[in-house]
Amino acid sequence: MLAGGAQAQRSINVGLQAGGTMSWVTFAIERYGLDQQLGFKLNATTYASKDATRVALRSGASQIVVDDFLEVTLLRQKGFPVSAVYPFSLLTGGVVVPQDSPIRTVADLRGKTLGATSLTDKTLLILRAYAKATAGFDVQEASKVVSVSSPLMEQFMNRGEIEAGIPFWHHNARMVSGGKFRQLISSGDLLRGLGLPKNVPLLYIVARTDTDPATLGLFLKAVLLAEEKMKSDAAFWPAMLDANLYALPDRAQLPALRSQWAAGLPAHWTAADLNATLLLTRKMIAVAGPDVVGLTRLDTRAFNTSYQP
Structure with missing residues (x-):
């Protein structure tokens, strides 16, 4: 009785970014009662x-957040006790162009105007490395790269202000599903062209190292169980939209959003996955430089592959 009661008191604090997909997963955990079933309380x-969310993690207000593979190294370098404990999302999406665009290959991007969410966008850095390796030019130098927020990328292309874009994966799915745009090249094909696996984690579940390991393990198990239910439960997705966790003006695009989300789920967490992330970071630094990427090397000690829920 005492052991069961003690287990029921386990709790974990998760920091969510507004509009981020971890909020979908925590909504699923609570919707299906997975935290209660596993014996912990999700806050x-x-x-x-x-x-x-990074401030909350650093201060200890949150024990867990989702962030990219570069940020966890930067946090460690600043002395914060955190580590990436499980991949959350693969690098998905890609480069999008209008359906009738004459741009057919990455080589055709030379001299064109390309929209990206920032000059440090991971897909842009990978595209730069890919174009350098396969077409002999860096799009940052041979093309015009402009900063465009992901939700506005479709409008900018419709007005002809940009000729190609790198939207976030969910806007990518929505734009392509509408029929007016097509994917020039996927992130997976960019990675393959660089000699890397197509399934490289981009986002990780990052936890404070002072988090109780048993409770963290239960949380990670709940995440995987929730994702399995989300893949199979069609009723979850309208409920998630009704909860205002994502804005989708045209619900006809929901199947494309759901499919693209599922395509970005990692299948495993091994030393090989970490090595792929390491090699990708090296290639980005080689083409863009450490000042743009934000670090000189990836610290593999910032990653923990021991959690296998």
């Missing part, structure tokens, strides 16, 4: 920005 707090 989820939503923050306005990714920077705010």
Whole structure:
């Protein structure tokens, strides 16, 4: 009785970025009662920005957040006790162009105007490395790269202000499913062209190292169980939209969103996955330089492959 009661008192604090897909997963965990079934309490707090979630993690207000593979190294370098404990999402999406665009290959991007969410966008850095390796030019130098927020990329292309774009994966799915745009090249094909596996983790579940290991293990198990239910439960997706966790003006695009989300789920967490992330970082640094990427090397000690829920 005492042991069961003690287990029921386990809790974990998760920091969510507003609009981020971890909020979908925590919604699923609570919807299906997975935290209760596994014997812990999930405390989820939503923050306005990714920077705010990082502050919460650093202060200890949150024990878990989702962030990319570069940020966890930067946090460690600053002395914060955190590590990436499980991949959350693969690098998905790609480069999008209008359906009737004369751009047919990456080589055709030379001299064109390309929209990206930032100059440090991971897909842009990978595209730069790919174009350098396969077409002999760096799009940052031979093309015009402009900063465009992902939700506005479709409008900019419709007006002809940009000729290609790198939207976030969910906007990519929505744009392509509407029929007016096509994917020039996927992130997976960019990675393959660089000699890397197509399934390279981009986002990780990052935890404070002072988090109780047993409770963290239960949380990771709940995440995987929730994702399995989300893949099979068609009723979950309208409920998620009704909960205002994502804005989708045209619900006809929901199947494409759901399919693209599922395609980005990691299948495993091994030393090989970590090595692929390491090699990708080296290639990005080689083409863009450490100042743009934000670090000189990836610290593999910031990653923990021991959790296998």
